[in-house]
Amino acid sequence: ETLINRCPIPHELSDKLHVDATSIESVSTDYGNIVHNKPAAVLYPTSVQDISSLVKASFMCCVPFGISVRGNGHSTHGQDMAYNGVVVDMKGLRDSGKGISIDKERRFADVGGEQLWIDVLNATVKEGVSAVSWTDYLKLSVGGTLSNAGISGQAFRYGPQISNVYEMDVVTGKGELLTCSRYNNSELFYAVLGGLGQFGIITRARIALDTHINRVRWTQILYSNFSDFIEAEEYYISQLSENEQRINEISYLEGGILFDNGTPNNWRNFFFPPADIPKITSLIKNYGIIYSVEVATTIGSSADKHLQRLMEGLNNVPEYSYAKNVSYVDFLTRVQITVQKNESHPWLNIFIPKSGISDFNSGVFRDIVLKQNITRGPVLFYPMLRDKWDDRMSAVIPDEDIFYAAGILYTSGANDWQVYEDQNKAIMEFCDKYGIEVKQYLPNYATKNEWITHFGSKWATFKQRKALFDPKNIMSPGQRIFNYYLN
Numbered sequence: 001e002t003l004i005n006r007c008p009i010p011h012e013l014s015d016k017l018h019v020d021a022t023s024i025e026s027v028s029t030d031y032g033n034i035v036h037n038k039p040a041a042v043l044y045p046t047s048v049q050d051i052s053s054l055v056k057a058s059f060m061c062c063v064p065f066g067i068s069v070r071g072n073g074h075s076t077h078g079q080d081m082a083y084n085g086v087v088v089d090m091k092g093l094r095d096s097g098k099g100i101s102i103d104k105e106r107r108f109a110d111v112g113g114e115q116l117w118i119d120v121l122n123a124t125v126k127e128g129v130s131a132v133s134w135t136d137y138l139k140l141s142v143g144g145t146l147s148n149a150g151i152s153g154q155a156f157r158y159g160p161q162i163s164n165v166y167e168m169d170v171v172t173g174k175g176e177l178l179t180c181s182r183y184n185n186s187e188l189f190y191a192v193l194g195g196l197g198q199f200g201i202i203t204r205a206r207i208a209l210d211t212h213i214n215r216v217r218w219t220q221i222l223y224s225n226f227s228d229f230i231e232a233e234e235y236y237i238s239q240l241s242e243n244e245q246r247i248n249e250i251s252y253l254e255g256g257i258l259f260d261n262g263t264p265n266n267w268r269n270f271f272f273p274p275a276d277i278p279k280i281t282s283l284i285k286n287y288g289i290i291y292s293v294e295v296a297t298t299i300g301s302s303a304d305k306h307l308q309r310l311m312e313g314l315n316n317v318p319e320y321s322y323a324k325n326v327s328y329v330d331f332l333t334r335v336q337i338t339v340q341k342n343e344s345h346p347w348l349n350i351f352i353p354k355s356g357i358s359d360f361n362s363g364v365f366r367d368i369v370l371k372q373n374i375t376r377g378p379v380l381f382y383p384m385l386r387d388k389w390d391d392r393m394s395a396v397i398p399d400e401d402i403f404y405a406a407g408i409l410y411t412s413g414a415n416d417w418q419v420y421e422d423q424n425k426a427i428m429e430f431c432d433k434y435g436i437e438v439k440q441y442l443p444n445y446a447t448k449n450e451w452i453t454h455f456g457s458k459w460a461t462f463k464q465r466k467a468l469f470d471p472k473n474i475m476s477p478g479q480r481i482f483n484y485y486l487n
Ligand SMILES: Cc1cc2nc3c(=O)[nH]c(=O)nc-3n(C[C@H](O)[C@H](O)[C@H](O)COP(=O)(O)OP(=O)(O)OC[C@H]3O[C@@H](n4cnc5c(N)ncnc54)[C@H](O)[C@@H]3O)c2cc1C
Pocket: 030, 031, 068, 069, 070, 071, 072, 073, 074, 075, 076, 079, 080, 081, 113, 114, 134, 135, 136, 137, 139, 140, 141, 142, 143, 144, 145, 147, 148, 149, 150, 151, 152, 196, 197, 198, 200, 201, 202, 203, 337, 442, 476, 478, 479
């Protein structure tokens, strides 16, 4: 018998709660294809009221059942699952075709938590506006990225996506629907942003917009030397990070590490011209590792001016650079992914304090990743500024003004993901041994003590907020923070 059978479920949900094998299977795996957990049922809500009724039913029950939200299933370690509980598949709400409303004058969009960023982009661009902070890949749900942070090459300037939210509607772990912002129910607002789904379900977020820029210059500059690469990245962000007015200017910067593991056009739709690929491949073979700075700027803007300096060279001239002009929509949709059925994705995403990046380069990129030579997939490495994040939010970042986001985005066969997880473990152990205080992004831990260490000084507040908004530990059990013993 499953827990849900012991709880009275409101009559109006009976058609929307599915227990058939196809529905159960569809939410028992995720992008990672590593963890597989079956829920007792899947809810396909057609209204916010459905979500609230379900959470209330669990909350009122003597033995509550766990409830997870599946935005678009792009977790890598079962964070979106609910063993023996109920998964709320937000697809149900998305299918209703509503959920994005734009206020062009006041520069914001009210967006359902179930909406995908690609749909937000398409809807806003039609009105000549768009969001300021993005993720690399856009088939992610608004609720899913706001529960983590939502990062990409715009974050150094505009902050992560969680820094660009004005207001939200949230169904808490008690089933109440509350509106929250910095000024109203602020404790809930800060808890939910970066809160790993622990406090409730985001059903609406009010997102900051700016004028949509039609075209950008998209540039990639290659360095053979780590310090030149870092100097270039930090030069660019230091020139542009001030609170300049956001008008009419795009500036995006990400860094990547190129290994000799396939095509240097990894992940990106199309970047280097085919004729140049042999030259780039031989550069990589020559050096073992090539560092790449990828920039997008509004053509003719001050960002473009700083880019010119990079192309000409700071202390050293780059090995290679390539630029083309594209529409901003083409740029934002550059990451196109097709997933093969037998693939797993044991990804590791971490934030590294600036003081540790040089050791990280030699100890991790050179001594672990290059030597083991199992990494097939993009490796990202780019800087962020702490002051673009709000420390009152649940998201956890290193305690230094500049820190780097590293993403080691493996693709493995279905059965050999453990080899990659072992490499991830070796990376974390290296950082631990050399005192590099990294923080996992999209965190995944097996024990409560590891979670306590992860949250550090934020743990007490996180726990307090959990007691306030989800006192029965109903929400997002797949994250294994408060009910880690379940999976
Ligand atoms: C191919 C790919 C590319 C990615 N690129 C980026 C990137 O560039 N930048 C970046 O920051 N991240 C990136 N991610 C990570 C991604 O942001 C997270 O995995 C995110 O959780 C996925 O969104 P989703 O909608 O698929 O969430 P799901 O996997 O469906 O849900 C994950 C968890 O998020 C929480 N959640 C989801 N919806 C809600 C809601 N409405 N209310 C409250 N909590 C909710 C819940 O805890 C849920 O269990 C990428 C992931 C993949 C697979």
